[in-house]
Amino acid sequence: MVLKVTYMITIDRKPRGYWQDVKNVRAFLDEYAKKESFDALDSGAWKENGSPLTRKKFILLAGGLRRVLERAYPEMK
Numbered sequence: 001m002v003l004k005v006t007y008m009i010t011i012d013r014k015p016r017g018y019w020q021d022v023k024n025v026r027a028f029l030d031e032y033a034k035k036e037s038f039d040a041l042d043s044g045a046w047k048e049n050g051s052p053l054t055r056k057k058f059i060l061l062a063g064g065l066r067r068v069l070e071r072a073y074p075e076m077k
Contacts, residue, residue: 026072
C-alpha cells in the first residue's frame with residue numbers, strides 16, 4: 001500500500017508588488033521552513049521540502065523556486 005501525501009499551502013492575497021520586496025519573500029520562506037522543521041539556509045533541505053511551493057504563482061512568475069531562493073538567501077551556497 002502506498003500513501004500519498006498532498007500539501008496544501010495557502011497564501012493570503014497580498015497587495016500589488018508585495019512579492020517584489022525580498023524581505024517579504026524571505027519572511028514567507030523562513031516561516032515555511034520553520035513550519036516544515038528545516039533550516040532555511042540548507043539548500044538540500046529545500047530540494048526535499050520545497051516541492052509544494054513550486055506551483056505558487058509568485059514563485060512561478062519569479063522564474064522558479066531556485067531563483068527565489070537565490071534572491072532571498074544570497075548567503076546560501
